[in-house]
Amino acid sequence: MAGQYQNQNNFTCDVCLVELVPTRDHRIHCLTCENYDACWDCHMSGRVAKMHQSWHEQETILPLPIAYPDPATFKLAASRITYSSPPDPHWGYMVTQEKTASELFARLAVAIYTYIDSAFEPRQTTWLEPEKCSIVLDLLGYTPGENAFRSFQLASQHNGNGIAWSDGEVAFVYRQYGWEHTLVNRSSLLPMGEQQQPFFQPVSDETPLLSRNGFIAMMLGDALCDPDDFCARLNRLLASIPPLVDPATQQYFSRRDVPRNAWPAAADQDALWKGDSVQQARIRRSEEQAAAERTIFIPNGVGYYQDTAGRGQAIPDGKPPGYWYYQQEFS
DSSP states (O other), X not given: OXXXXXXXXXXXOTTTOOEEOTTTOOEEEESSSSSOEEEHHHHHHXXXXXXXXXXXXXXXXXXXXXXXXXXXXXXXXXXXXXXXXXXXXTTBOSBOTTSOBOHHHHHHHHHHHHHHHHHSSSTTOSSBOHHHHHHHHHHTTOOTTTOHHHHHHHHHTTSTTTHHHHHHHXXXXXXXXXXXXXXXXXXXXXXXXXXXXXXXXXXXXXXEEEOXXXXXXXXXXXXXXXXXXXXXXXXXXXXXXXXXXXTTTOSBOOOSOOOGGGSOSSOOHHHHHHHHHHHHHHHHHHHHHHHHOOEEEEOTTOOEEEOTTSOEEEOOTTOOSSEEEEGGGGO
């Protein structure tokens, strides 16, 4: 049946017993059984419980739409910023002096978010998958090397763990910045085109999905790090896509450029420091992974492996061949 929206109550999957949150999870409700619900993963895998049968009539209950966010929640720091000229008559100041997204900036970001979510697969999930976030940065004019999402995807093609490695890197960045997101099993997502790679369990079984709040925070961070550059990139994006609908008024946004005087006069040092700290955290994480999480395959019939220096080492007692191991297991 056609999807309906959740009510405010939480439910439990009758198969795996996971809690189903109305604002986050799809719920499959059986119209034949009494009080039977399943999560999306159990439904797609064909797992059932109780007296339920897969041929029963069912309906998909969609997650509740996320309420329009309060721009005050996107605050980066307590210090204030300044502008070099009076506010633009139409756009005003796009960032408040307290470093939060203005109401108009937040509405414009939500409109971009909604367009990307509806125009690219998987459509209308109400979240932005890493692939969609990569498209946003493409539209902003970032090169593949500057586009972190694109860089992760390309690097994953040469990583033994495939797209799962990329998902793990994106999730790490989201956590470091504090951008609101959720995690879902990638196998539950629709196919995303020819570049989608196989999913590998060893790295992660969850794909990070950016929320509206998280997307506004991401855009705000870019604007604060380099107002000149972001102003030009945003206007480039707006010129390359269809007119956007203001979520507050349901009218089209103006097609005129957002002028430079709508943005802060200079880069914000706190935002720059945050970006540098996240980059340093990624470097440290990569070094730790290389040193402590190098996986080793011991083929059947082989009684030794090569350590990081290429020296032959005997398999420790109790470690049979034919398995993947982490380097620390041999320490």
